[in-house]
Amino acid sequence: MENVIGHVNWIGLWTIIRREMQRLLRVPIQAFVAPWLSALMFIFIFGYVVGPRIATIGGHKYLQFVLPGILMMNVVNAAFLQATSQVYFQRFMKFVEEALVAPLSYVEMIVGTLAAVVFRTAATAVGILIIAAVFGGVQVVSVVEFMFWVVIVSGIFGLLGIVIGLWAKSFEQLSALNIFFITPLSFVGGVFNTVEMLPPFLRWLAWGNPFFYFINGLRHSMIGFNEAPEPLGALLSLAMLAILSVWVWRLFSVGYGLRE
Amino acid sequence: MTPALSVSNLRKVYRGGTVAVDDLSLAVEEGDFFGFLGPNGAGKSTTIHCITGIATVTSGTIKVFGIDAVKDYRKARSLVGLSPQEFNVDVFATPVQIVDWVGGYFGIPSAERKKRIDELMERFDLTEHVKKPFRALSGGLKRRVILARALIHKPKLLILDEPTAGVDVELRLDLWRYLGELNRDGTTILLTTHYLEEVERLCRNIAIVAKGKIVRQGPKEEFLAGGGIEGAYLAATGATPDHIAAGAA
Structure with missing residues (x-):
């Protein structure tokens, strides 16, 4: 193949990305x-309506506390929906x-x-x-850490979305994981509250929940507030990314859901 | 000379145990126009899907110009163009987008791709339809887009799976002329069709497949000398004209 440079079909890879961008621009309301x-x-609700009635958390306004959670919920949803719908x-x-x-x-298809x-x-x-900047709620303590969490969590839910996109036989199945796991787990993963606010017998919902570590990591990068050892969250996330990468590569290499 | 396509002992068993192709072997010489015939469900499309990578191979080997289509699949696929039976496209995209994306997948640089797309749009009379979504095109125009897509990277081996199904007489004749030109210019063509007139007019060699196996193979002249392609086809597939007449009565 004359247009393959260094064993990578760069034009092909870029086409996968470009094509998907063009598809997204056909549905901007849905996508963005x-x-x-x-x-x-x-x-608006937490910054202007509820927020002023809640005491600060760790010295931060409630909007500042809740924004990383809202951001992470949307990153997770965007990543998962993008991968499932694309595949x-x-x-x-x-x-x-x-x-x-x-x-x-296979690697080019997955990376694309x-x-x-x-x-x-x-x-x-x-x-x-x-949007948050308009409401005065944006603060990013560490841009590198912020980027790390956005990219790693995008990768995790992108890969998970690929698995579901390959497995699903109907639109109903496509949305099942989101409805039964992703949305409930993200809500109890500390978007709106600290672990301390939970009754002691329910704190396992946070400690045993990967969303808690994603939200906690992003919150730490934005306002410096931390409820768990950060290396633990980072290691857990990298491990999930590695396991899902191998799984997806394996599914592509055997043609699961792709080839007859 | 290395054959353009060599399939040896190909076997394809689907999940669930259906044997679609059973120990099928065939060779298509470079420059040939090869007719691959058989009834519905005989294994023609499955064989094509195994050659092009749409289906996995259960056992056997496939070589495209001597290159293993499974082990060295990227090199092999860059030499093959496929016009499938079904319209497997993003129906919301325009003809230009469809052809452009596939050209990109094949690694064709942007400027070269654009020039080639213009040529193909003109060749297939699609110029006035380039901004319409695929789903808004007529059946014949859709078939033209699929053919343009198969030709964007100037494949050395062109596989056409029922390319004239549902197209009008004018396009069929135009397509026959174009395929003849392509073949004269050196493109090897493998054609599946249910129109035996098409085979008689275009192909030099023919293979008939039934129940996943090749049941007859040879030069077109051999088929014609033995009473015509239709008679040979019906005899080879086990459906003799007498059977059909009896069934119709």
């Missing part, structure tokens, strides 16, 4: 406006075959899908930060 609007409502839509309409018959490696995921989550996150 919906999460921005939802975040705006959360920020499932291609399978459903069978145009995944366009990529299967082309000289693209994840790059589109990161593009969507980054756009979602930037939009929410701009």
